[in-house]
Amino acid sequence: MTQTIQQQLIHHIKQAVKTLFDGDLPEGQITLQETRKEFEGQLTAVIFPITRFSRKSPEATGEAIGQYLMQHLPEITSFNTIKGFLNISLSDTYWATLFTTHISAEGFGRLPSNGRKLLVEYSSPNTNKPLHLGHIRNNLLGYSVAEILKASGYEVTKANLVNDRGIHICKSMLAWQRWGNGETPEGSGMKGDHLVGKYYVLFDQAYKKEIDALKAAGQSEEEAKKNAPLIRDAQELLRRWEAGDPEVITLWKTMNGWVYQGFEETYQRLGVDFDQYYYESDTYLLGKDLIKEGLDKGVFYRKEDQSVWIDLTADGLDEKLVLRGDGTSVYITQDLGTAQLKYDDFGVDESIYVVGNEQDYHFKVLFLILKKLGKSWADGLFHLSYGMVDLPSGKMKSREGTVVDADDLMDEMEDTARKRTEELGKTEGLAATEKAHLYHIIGMGALKYFLLKVEPKKRLLFDPNESIDFQGHTGPFIQYTHARIKSVLTKGDYGSQSIIELLTVLAPAERDLIQLLGNYPAVIESAAREFSPAQLANYIYDVAKQYNKFYHEESILKAEDGNVRDFRMNLSAATARVIADGMKLLGIEVPERM
């Protein structure tokens, strides 16, 4: 199939306008959409734009175009015109052929390589506290976007830029030195990231007390924050770290090691992975040569105190500091450097940053600066900005303990999955390990789908008191559909049938399902272009829903005709493949039974 029916229709409509009305209508102005359920047909051409050529009523114009198309495309069996809409019916043979030659063919849904390289940076955690629900959204988005881009033909590298240095980790280190009594993950049985997070919270509590005491002694809030002994000690620790003090470095390595072990566990459970790790302790000094480059090019300028700036007021932004007066880096200095590093390492055409929308301004500035520095690759940079995950009480704050912990949440999801499954009692005969795996798949499916079905840009509300659903528009609904198909195929001994004849008559639910399945490659393409797993998630739901309708209306194994039976098994198998494949791109597994 070199040309889709959609492309053929558009082509012939253009020809029709030319032949019938002597008009030249650009193909881009012809809109083709799927026919709404309440009308007859599968594809609909909007003919309002054509009336300016035909100088006839929309109905008469549609009628004329319809006649022309009927004569030129044998796939069309009938058409009707309602208002300005030309509804076109294609033959069941066309849909059956589309299915056998295309949808059920090998590699359906994988677009050919486009020869482009792309890097997705996501996760990028701080090493002073465990991951929470907000990080989960980030991780799932990053992973899924990377997988979708792979499926659409990119060569993708997944990167994680770990923020392993700075004042935050020094706070945890200091608190552990003071009050830790040598506590270790092994000794306490606590997961490493949680252990370090515990000391981060301890620091913060003690720090707050000191601030209050200083304020009571007459200092202003600002002064108190600066003068509290704890923060001064933490800063001293940071200075010693930067100076390479062996004692500090050893402690830093130890505690980060604990955190990494904890993160690794969480990542594994979450099902995300990375091809490349970057550590800020390696990269935080980068970017200074770019500053020099910018100064030489006159993009930056130096103030009297030796600090370096860029004036972006002409672009509607502000003046921005890019290097401190003492010559040390700020956040954006490093990011300039790591952008260059990533490009040098991988030579990618595009580079995606999965980072929350609180940093919209930062990335706007970053990309603009790189463009002004004349970096050819700056146009390929994209900030995939996503909304925060909020609780009904407002924003999650790790220091105040109002966070939904990632590990706890996964525990809960798996536990709920177990309860639900046990209630339904369909897992007899499964070994204990198989059951545990199933609960994991279902619990994570519910959680992941819940987070991914929402458009990244939108903020997400999570109510811990309302458990995530397992029915309706959910991950388990889709997983269930897959399991049920597998069950039918097993019972029907799928795979043993001989090559089937082409059907010429389809049930409406079959035809609708085929049409929907046919959209899969276009959905992947669109989800990739817009970096939106949500588009794919919603599509898979539509597929599952449409399959369930078909399943309910038509008998598969007990079909009156053997050929029909085999066709329906093939259709079911293809549906299962699309569901499994699409879910895989979302990072969600589907079970064989549930």
Place this chain on the structure above:
RNA sequence: GCGCCAAUAGCUCAGCUGGAUAGAGCAACGGUUUUCUAAACCGUCGGUCUCAGGUUCGAAUCCUGAUUGGCGUACCA
């Protein structure tokens, strides 16, 4: 103050580059199982698409201006 983003059913969300009477799920109510897994299917109820202008044959969608909410505007990251 200035900038960015969002606003669609009681709740959570779809709605592709403007196209028909704005769709799902949850919640509520009713129906479907001697038939391939009822985590399903079918139906009922539920909408001034925040508001006001504008562009258009046609606006939830585009433009302008308000309102509400979130975020940012650091020699923090």
